[in-house]
Structure formats: C-alpha cells, structure tokens
Amino acid sequence: MKTTFYSNGKLLITGEYLVLDGAKAFALPTKFGQDLVVESGFNKEVKWKSYNYDDQLWFEDVISFAEITNNVEAKIETVKTTLITILHEAYLLNTDFINNAEGYEISTHLTFPKNWGLGTSSTLLNNIAQWTKTDAYTLLKNSFGGSGYDIACAQNNTPIIYQIEQNTPIVEKTEFNPKFTKNIFFVYLNKKQSSKAAITAYYNNKNENLAKNILDNNKITEAILEAKTLNEFAHFVEKHEIHLSNILELETIKEIAFPDFNGVVKSLGAWGGDFVMAISKENPKQYFTKKGYETILTYDEMILQQ
Numbered sequence: 001m002k003t004t005f006y007s008n009g010k011l012l013i014t015g016e017y018l019v020l021d022g023a024k025a026f027a028l029p030t031k032f033g034q035d036l037v038v039e040s041g042f043n044k045e046v047k048w049k050s051y052n053y054d055d056q057l058w059f060e061d062v063i064s065f066a067e068i069t070n071n072v073e074a075k076i077e078t079v080k081t082t083l084i085t086i087l088h089e090a091y092l093l094n095t096d097f098i099n100n101a102e103g104y105e106i107s108t109h110l111t112f113p114k115n116w117g118l119g120t121s122s123t124l125l126n127n128i129a130q131w132t133k134t135d136a137y138t139l140l141k142n143s144f145g146g147s148g149y150d151i152a153c154a155q156n157n158t159p160i161i162y163q164i165e166q167n168t169p170i171v172e173k174t175e176f177n178p179k180f181t182k183n184i185f186f187v188y189l190n191k192k193q194s195s196k197a198a199i200t201a202y203y204n205n206k207n208e209n210l211a212k213n214i215l216d217n218n219k220i221t222e223a224i225l226e227a228k229t230l231n232e233f234a235h236f237v238e239k240h241e242i243h244l245s246n247i248l249e250l251e252t253i254k255e256i257a258f259p260d261f262n263g264v265v266k267s268l269g270a271w272g273g274d275f276v277m278a279i280s281k282e283n284p285k286q287y288f289t290k291k292g293y294e295t296i297l298t299y300d301e302m303i304l305q306q
Helices: 065-070 079-093 120-132 136-142 149-155 179-183 195-205 210-226 230-248 253-257 285-290
Strands: 002-012 025-040 045-051 057-064 104-110 160-165 168-173 184-188 264-267 275-279 296-298
Touching (some): 002 120, 025 149, 057 065, 120 149, 179 184, 195 230, 230 253
Antiparallel strands (some): 025 160, 160 168, 184 275, 184 296
16 A cells, blocks of 8 residues: 655745744745655565655665664764654654554655755655654654744645744744736755754844844734735845844845845845745846856746645
8 A cells, every 4th residue: 555645845935043933934835845655564664765856766775663763873964864863753752653564665756856955854754744643843843953834834735924932833824926926036046055054053143132023024024925016025025134134144145146136135044055036027037047046936936826
C-alpha cells in the first residue's frame, strides 16, 4: 500500500524575525512544494530516497528503527542525522509508526530546486508529521525550531496572517488578490541563506524597542494587505524594508545590490539570500538578467492561488 503526503512551499512577505516575538506576519504558500511517498518495508528499517525537482536522486540511505528510537547525538550534522532527529522527535510524540511496523520504503520529491529556499525542510517536516500523525508545530519546536509560519504555509492553500500568542501558533486565512500582482516578481539571488544564522543575528541585534517595533510591523503589514494601488503597496513594502533594516542594523538588499533599480526590492524571510520580491511598473527581467540573476518568476508563476 502506497500513501502520499504533500506540503506547500512558503514565502514570508512581512514580519520576518519579529514573528518570533509575536508580531503578525503575512505569508504566501507557493505553487511549489514537496511530497512524501510511504510504502511498507522490512527488516525494521527505513529505506529513504530524496529526489530533486528534476527527478535527480540527491539523497539515499537506510535508517534502522533502532537509530530512530535511540537517536545517538551526532558529532557532525548531515542529512541523515537531521532526518533521524526529526523521526526520533516524531517517535517521542507517537510511537505507533515504529512499534506497529515492519519497515518502510520512503521517497520524497521536490517540485522546485532544493537550493531555492522555498521550504525543503518545512515541507519535509510537515509531511512527516502527517504520516506519523503528530503535530507539525510541536515537531518543529522539538527539532529545528523557528517561528512555524512555514508550517502554516505548508498546511494552507491561501494567503495567511501568522502570529504566535503565548507560544501558540495562530493562523488566519486572508485575501490578497490585488489588481497589481502583474507588477510583483520574485528573483532568486543564486544563494541559499541559513535561517539559523539569520535568527541568531536577529537576537543579537534585538533592542529595547521590541514592543514598538512589533506594533509598527503590524501596522505596516495591515497597510500592505489593504493597499488598493501599486504605489501604495510599493510605499508600504519599502517602509517595511527600512523598518527592519533599522532593527537589524543592516543595509537593505536594494542598497547593497540594486541601488539603480527603478522600483522596490524587498528581502523575504532570512535576509541576504534566497528570493527577493521586486515591485516594478515595467517587467524587470532584463535588469536582473544583466546583473546575473536569471531566475525571475511572476506572481502567478510562484504563488498558489485559489
């Protein structure tokens, strides 16, 4: 018997970093994601294969049930040890998938290049949570850590507002379908950013104005969602970027890489890598291609729409 699970990828539009401390974050599930296919196996082991978007096998290994139940702390973090950690934490939450099985053959398939940073880990974790009948947010907290907005995107097919209240994730479905989506583009910066490193940098730079920063973030997020025109939307997106730049004491991505761009460029999620959102009255493909950035997706190509 074969069972398939699927999770959406994610883009965080507002609230990056501050979402960890209770700010409202606006996030969009992507058309890209990852599935996990589970079949019965033998020998009290998991035969695991992971495929990239082009069907190229990028990871293959065998994990014994004993490795999952014991989870001896690894000296070096590898794909296998990370996988064992997730499965071990799932086992602690629900032992049934190990205790009531002879073995598994599992394969995962990305629908986007895994270096894009659209949620290789979060889609995997949410799929494992579905399979093992565990809570994905608890599984995240006990393994990777993070805000959990990416899990919310994995589980929802509409734009969301995500917030943590008293350590509990609050997910509110919202509408975002303005006429100017044709002026929104997503550009891959040719490098993957480490969320862990970025979160550490945020905590190191977090200052005494946290409550005000969260309040300002929430007002800007609301204004972005309510923007009726392209100019309004671009204005508040730029305002958000400057606000976070001041908090992190970092230059914006536009200041660093695109100072001559005729429009707004905003970092998404972890600053410094993955995708940026570009807002422009004209198609900016030629501009970014000349600068060596060839992966440019329209809003319709990137974002899941109902």
